[in-house]
Amino acid sequence: MSFLDLKNVTKIYPNGTKAVHETSLSVDEGEFMVFVGPSGCGKSTLLRMVAGLEEITEGDINLDGQLINEVDPSERDVAMVFQNYALYPHMNVYNNLAYGLKNRGIDKETIEQKVNDAAKLLQISDFLQRKPSMLSGGQRQRVAMGRAIVRNPKIFLFDEPLSNLDAKLRIQMRLEIKKLQQKVGVTSIFVTHDQVEAMTLADRLAVINNGIIEQLGTPIEIYNNPESLFVAGFIGSPQMNFLDANLNNKTLSAENFEIKNIDSDYNGEVTLGIRPEHLIESENGLINLKVELVEQLGSDNLVYGQIKNIKDFCYRSPGNQTIKKGNTLSLNIEENKYYIFDKSTGKRVN
Amino acid sequence: MKIKPLQIVAHIILIIGVLLMVLPIWISFASSTHENVSILTEGMRFTLGDQFSRNYNEVLNEKGGWSEEVTAAKMFINSFIMALGIATLKVAISAMSAYALVYYRFKLAVPIFWLIFITLLVPLEVRIFPSYKIVSDLGLTNSYTGLILPLVASATATFFFRQFYKTIPDELLESAKLDGANAWSFFIDFLIPLSKTMIAAMFIFMFVYGYSQYLWPLIMTTAEEYWTVVMGMKIIYTESYEGVALPRTAERFAYIILSMIPPVLVVVFLQKWFIKGLIQTEK
Secondary structure (H helix, E strand, C coil): CCCEEEEEEEEECCCCCEEEEEEEEEECCCCEEEEECCCCCCHHHHHHHHHCCCCCCEEEEEECCEECCCCCHHHCCEEEECCCCCCCCCCCHHHHHHHHHHHCCCCHHHHHHHHHHHHHHHCCHHHCCCCHHHCCHHHHHHHHHHHHHCCCCCEEEEECCCCCCCHHHHHHHHHHHHHHHHHHCCEEEEEECCHHHHHHHCCEEEEEECCEEEEEECHHHHHHCCCEHHHHHHCCCCCCEEEEEEEECCEEECCCCEECCCCCCCCEEEEEEECHHHEEECCCCCEEEEEEEEEECCCEEEEEEEECCEEEEEEEEECCCCCCCCCEEEEEECCCCCEEEECCCCEECC | CCCCHHHHHHHHHHHHHHHHHHHHHHHHHHHCCCCHHHHHHHCCCCCCCCCHHHHHHHHHHCEECCCCCEEHHHHHHHHHHHHHHHHHHHHHHHHHHHHHHHHCCCCCHHHHHHHHHHHHHCCCCCCHHHHHHHHHHCCCCCCHHHHHHHHCCCHHHHHHHHHHHHCCCHHHHHHHHHCCCCHHHHHHHHHHHHCHHHHHHHHHHHHHHHHCCCHHHHHHCCCHHHCCHHHHHHHCCCHHHHCCCCCCHHHHHHHHHHHHHHHHHHHHHHHHHHHHHHHCCCC
């Protein structure tokens, strides 16, 4: 049995909404697990069940070999960082960090020691006497993490902790969270709707949709081998391009091109997925893209255009190229870098 | 700086308001420093007289009442105890009941809240006979407990605390739970400190409410040692009407002035919190 074990966990709210469907998942000790999915997919509910803030309708959750379904949140030895940080507004930073320790009856000197250590680690030693209202967003974030770290819990739970920060700070904090987790080595679960955050932080990633884990794996596995249409569309930025196509006798025919010798026995209507970064310009390419808009990012360009009736098809070109609106580009797909999904079920077929 | 006409008008209105508030008090105070004879012959005064120490000394130390057992000083103490008890208990009970209503999500929380709320329609004066019956059955007449107890439940304060607690984000409770706080420590460590301005504001309201109670102490107390200031105002110098002596108007004014001091002190000491409680919350 692994460190954290979810077995057929289901959550049904009193009003009948089914937020989480029979989800099973294991997290190893020291692992950084990320739950990613669109809002309302049940990822936060799942996290809150681990924390004990939501009751479990069905299934079991084991933490460190102990069934914790009925264990009070205060007894679970888990720490959580909330989206709005939930710092204690009337206590200074020191007491914010010390409160959890005080409740556990730890003596004063040990508390002071632990708080100072955590503060040093997070570089918040200078404002231990300040109230949270006197801190900036990034500092509050650090205090919230300090409050989690100082207790040395079995597991860290992060509930979209970066979504209140501005873009630059978010990237910086993301890096710091990752470094910190590696340094402290505590098992962590991080919930986010931002796929970049998910990709960069995770040891393993659970892509959740409609209360079901669509795919579980390392970020790169999921990026390279999305098992469903949803995962393919959700992971990767800019989003994967989707085209309607037909698959018959290992030949895929899209609106104006064909791909032969496809490694699949499926026959029928499919959706073809191509990542913008898996396209290359070449003479007599498969796809003719009429350029409508170019976003120049410096390192590369995002080219949006039209292929016959398909709008907003995206191609990522190297940054040193100048592409003008109105041009037509001839594009090829990198070898085997395409994904075919059953149109009705969304399951991968190649 | 240029003064706008509108500002002048505003200030005139404010000055009129202040005069309306202050003048009666000033007249009472000025009159309280004169001899009874001169008030009787020349009416109330705007200027100070020379009888200040005599009149106030007499009010504080002379024994009054039907059987001449109680002094004004004793009544001040009684009123203070009563108001303090009522205010403290009202705040404590309301805060706790609001806590239960907001955080213990039992099904009847909302109906119970409205039940508490409609007791606003049934003030003590309306239920005075049943209240008296209960208190007297409990043997609490002529006691501080009897003066205080029937007045300690407060729908108003419960309502204000409830509204305030509802604005406290759920994450705070959840975070505290994960930090090992139980129901009691969440109340003590979080809700009380967060609502301290509110508590101060409620305390002032309730203190003044308790201090100005008239009917209840009047009915409740037969022993003069439990008389309160507001009762005294009606009763204490009545003997002067019965005899041939002059009405003791000056002493009455002195008594009125003195009776204003305790609530004023409470407001002065707590006003910093009081104003904060009305205009902002620390969240």
